[in-house]
Amino acid sequence: MTAALHLLLARAPEQQPIFWVTPEQVAEARARATVPLPPMEATVCPIDDPSFAAMMDKSFGMVGFRFPRETVGASKGALSLLQLTSAGVEHLLPFDWLPPHVALANASGVHAPKVEEWATMVFLILHTHMPHFATAQRRHQWSKAYSSTIEGRHAAIFGTGAIGAAIARGGKRLGLKVTGISRSAQPVDGFDSVITPAAAGATLAQADFVVLATPLTPQTKGMMDAAMFARLRKGAGFANFGRGGLVVQEALIEALASGHLDGAVLDVTTPEPLPPDSPLWDAPNLLISPHVSCDDPVTYIPRTLDIFMDNIHRRLSGLPLRNLVDPTRSY
């Protein structure tokens, strides 16, 4: 009889219970998998539990949002594969704690159907001036602003990864022209064209909507500062699907207050949760959602575990992994 492969479901205290991974979900994912997999046994353990290190050392794989750095760094056991329940990895940087024999995969792509739909909504919200109406409502003002249909408008999206491509598809549903901006400028399905940041000047100066979907790295931190907002055309709409740290929030508030931007929609802020005394709450022509655009409580964990099951098979078979995080690129 083959010994069951042990998996550890690492539970971080900051995670919402609806994103806790359960042994039942692992069993369901194993049953869904179309690749050969050994028998498995999954155990839940909080990352600050005294038994965590011992549980980890008998586990082949772990899934979770955050892991105890020193414990994982000291791993001498069977541990071979970490599966993140997030696409972003900035909360794990720098990767000096990750032993070379342990592979790390993220949940990139899991969010795509939800993000695509959210992006469709955000483009329409920006186009129809809903942020302006919400601000007028706070002030008890009936303040008309008109819009034609959205077809043919132009969206520029920073980032052409899984989230950026899903946003592009959300724009394409509405007939938008969609330009991606990435360092490589490699063509990606869903974008009409992809250009480098250095070549994006003319695009940014005339795009109707500018959207962020880039990872937060030392290079992208604060990329949307006053100078960048000044490069957008007057009346543009702005949205951030990436991380709050991409935006200099004071510069965004100023660009909204001056009327340079017509409106903005943020799903991410700095910090999170946004504290009650943040001036961002009262910025005009801004709608804030509390980092939920990517989170589909029905499909999120199952789709993450599908990647995990596939990667367990690949790891056991010596095949290249899906969604492998490169510790030297920070994403």
Add this chain to the structure above:
Amino acid sequence: MTAALHLLLARAPEQQPIFWVTPEQVAEARARATVPLPPMEATVCPIDDPSFAAMMDKSFGMVGFRFPRETVGASKGALSLLQLTSAGVEHLLPFDWLPPHVALANASGVHAPKVEEWATMVFLILHTHMPHFATAQRRHQWSKAYSSTIEGRHAAIFGTGAIGAAIARGGKRLGLKVTGISRSAQPVDGFDSVITPAAAGATLAQADFVVLATPLTPQTKGMMDAAMFARLRKGAGFANFGRGGLVVQEALIEALASGHLDGAVLDVTTPEPLPPDSPLWDAPNLLISPHVSCDDPVTYIPRTLDIFMDNIHRRLSGLPLRNLVDPTRSY
């Protein structure tokens, strides 16, 4: 030489300038028309101008949002056709001022592409809890609420006319199941089914979204009262694309405050503009737009004038008119 057919462009003081009809737009509509039309001459006149009656008496047709009742009622001249720039006619009720020799056509259908897109946005806003997030933002609260993708949810729409059908198409874009509710229960393209109000109990008790797109008549006034909101399922989303008078606003506020409704989006209120002291502004989980969901400043007037041109041809040829308002049905 044929004398030019005279048209009067009646300008009501409450109209936004972007919805003023110009002689240039009439000339463009005539040039677009594919039906035979005589030479035309169009003149702008405010409805409270002393020269209005004389101008009207030499005009074959008038286009506008509102007309001077007594002046039109005393019409003895060439006047044969009134073209409304609105779909709703409740501001002209009762029709005792309309001479039997003058036909009245509305702008029903002109709004369809804009409304379809707006409805797509509204369904997504309700589904993703954006009204809740906007309320939390007013209170400086980071308050998470999750949603899966929208496909397969169920929308019930009161009204299956041009606006209701456009809303249905907006829902169909997202994969919604869409039930129409109308007195006739006649099947209409875009709806999965159409039922009578009397048969709508089970539909209302389980629909995810309930939307109003009915005309305001003595029969529909105040139809959404406390008893009707109580018939919707707990957690439903509500939207009004019709007229503010369809809703008992105190009942809506109570249904939102109690949490019975998850959220609501109103494009119409009572009265309009909504006064600064209205309690509706501060109702929780409500987003208000200022009656703009139907108004496309680019296409609205041209599409209305296309109906007008077609009807001028039909009136001159003795053919049945498009968008004819039946004074006995109030819409």
